[in-house]
Amino acid sequence: xxxxxxxxxxxxxxxxxxxxxxxxxxxxxxxxxxxxxxxxxxxxxxxxxxxxxxxxxxxxxxxxxxxxxxxxxxxxxxxxxxxxxxxxxxxxxxxxxxxxxxxxxxxxxxxxxxxxxxxxxxxxxxxxxxxxxxxxxxxxxxxxxxxxxxxxxxxxxxxxxxxxxxxxxxxxxxxxxxxxxxxxxxxxxxxxxxxxxxxxxxxxxxxxxxxxxxxxxxxxxxxxxxxxxxxxxxxxxxxxxxxxxxxxxxxxxxxxxxxxxxxxxxxxxxxxxxxxxxxxxxxxxxxxxxxxxxxxxxxxxxxxxxxxxxxxxxxxxxxxxxxxxxxxxxxxxxxxxxxxxxxxxxxxxxxxxxxxxxxxxxxxxxxxxxxxxxxxxxxxxxxxxxxxxxxxxxxxxxxxxxxxxxxxxxxxxxxxxxxxxxxxxxxxxxxxxxxxxxxxxxxxxxxxxxxxxxx
Numbered sequence: 001x002x003x004x005x006x007x008x009x010x011x012x013x014x015x016x017x018x019x020x021x022x023x024x025x026x027x028x029x030x031x032x033x034x035x036x037x038x039x040x041x042x043x044x045x046x047x048x049x050x051x052x053x054x055x056x057x058x059x060x061x062x063x064x065x066x067x068x069x070x071x072x073x074x075x076x077x078x079x080x081x082x083x084x085x086x087x088x089x090x091x092x093x094x095x096x097x098x099x100x101x102x103x104x105x106x107x108x109x110x111x112x113x114x115x116x117x118x119x120x121x122x123x124x125x126x127x128x129x130x131x132x133x134x135x136x137x138x139x140x141x142x143x144x145x146x147x148x149x150x151x152x153x154x155x156x157x158x159x160x161x162x163x164x165x166x167x168x169x170x171x172x173x174x175x176x177x178x179x180x181x182x183x184x185x186x187x188x189x190x191x192x193x194x195x196x197x198x199x200x201x202x203x204x205x206x207x208x209x210x211x212x213x214x215x216x217x218x219x220x221x222x223x224x225x226x227x228x229x230x231x232x233x234x235x236x237x238x239x240x241x242x243x244x245x246x247x248x249x250x251x252x253x254x255x256x257x258x259x260x261x262x263x264x265x266x267x268x269x270x271x272x273x274x275x276x277x278x279x280x281x282x283x284x285x286x287x288x289x290x291x292x293x294x295x296x297x298x299x300x301x302x303x304x305x306x307x308x309x310x311x312x313x314x315x316x317x318x319x320x321x322x323x324x325x326x327x328x329x330x331x332x333x334x335x336x337x338x339x340x341x342x343x344x345x346x347x348x349x350x351x352x353x354x355x356x357x358x359x360x361x362x363x364x365x366x367x368x369x370x371x372x373x374x375x376x377x378x379x380x381x382x383x384x385x386x387x388x389x390x391x392x393x394x395x396x397x398x399x400x401x402x403x404x405x406x407x408x409x410x411x412x413x414x415x416x417x418x419x420x421x422x423x424x425x426x427x428x429x430x431x432x433x434x435x436x437x438x439x440x441x442x443x444x445x446x447x448x449x450x451x452x453x454x455x
């Protein structure tokens with residue numbers, strides 16, 4: 001009798017293990033079956049060259065960016081558009097991890113839990129939020145420089161423009177792409193996957209912290225003699241600005257004033273406001289994680305804290321996170337989270353359900369966001385020039401980030417439009433480009449002009 005009971009117990013345990021394993025498999029199947037089906041090992045969906053032989057990638061207007069003809073994958077007819085959209089569409093070899101051909105292969109195969117990869121010869125249709133025309137203009141505006149340009153709707157989350165350079169023609173891959181410094185980082189999506197020294201665009205965070213924690217900020221002045229001694233460091237400024245209010249210092253992007261403010265705020269306050277702004281976190285753009293920014297706050301001397309407060313020292317930000325922060329300032333403290341997939345159709349032509357955009361937490365308080373927006377608008381009027389941005393109520397901050405002796409600084413320009421019909425935030429980075437306003441501001445002006453005013 002005891003042997004029967006023992007055997008029954010063992011059978012029950014084995015049955016429970018079998019049920020648990022089956023449940024685990026079903027969970028993994030629901031979550032990962034699309035990835036399994038679209039794996040390059042599936043020769044039903046990939047040709048002999050390892051290219052995904054199913055599905056069409058289109059921009060938001062229906063322009064075909066990549067499709068399959070005669071069993072081979074091809075791209076848009078125009079070479080510049082192919083280069084401008086490469087990091088969104090992807091390459092034939094699968095080296096660009098953020099490209100749709102790699103990251104969204106399950107959508108392109110038209111896979112579904114009910115029908116599997118039925119109809120894979122035709123594949124699905126994947127519409128990106130991007131406008132190929134805007135990417136084309138942004139790529140041309142970079143004029144051969146490495147960097148990134150991005151624009152998104154801070155109310156809906158749609159990314160309208162996402163360009164990363166250097167880029168190349170996926171139909172004519174350079175033979176020396178692995179050895180020539182000209183192509184260094186060509187596989188990398190700088191907008192999503194990189195971090196850079198921010199320079200003065202970071203002063204928007206220092207300003208937000210000072211607006212909320214320094215009670216007499218509006219009545220105080222700072223004197224700039226071309227430099228300032230902060231602790232053991234001499235903080236060098238881009239000019240000699242004399243006596244300034246906080247508005248003057250922000251419009252002049254005065255390092256001397258903002259380094260003193262940063263030292264007064266202290267490391268704990270700056271860390272708290274940096275984290276709140278989302279600059280040390282990560283966003284998921286349709287499953288593509290953005291790189292985390294990094295800032296060193298431990299064991300900071302007063303002088304180094306001054307440099308960190310003006311976006312130097314060891315500060316590093318991700319362009320996507322900075323763009324979303326700009327969107328939050330525009331949106332009264334919160335913004336839509338960015339995404340790239342506008343809609344899909346499976347192999348049977350069934351469209352995806354309407355998208356409900358996600359929202360960030362509160363990255364900046366509503367009152368502070370309003371003050372920041374007004375001061376960023378004053379930057380355009382007083383420093384950058386409104387004529388460069390016709391028909392735009394533009395709020396912006398430039399940045400010139402020093403990145404090492406003997407190297408030209410990175411040029412930044414970030415901000416947003418206050419326009420109900422064009423609620424767009426943007427970021428421009430030109431690596432080793434020089435002055436933020438002159439270089440990155442010019443790139444931003446060209447792209448925004450096309451978006452707002454048309455061709």
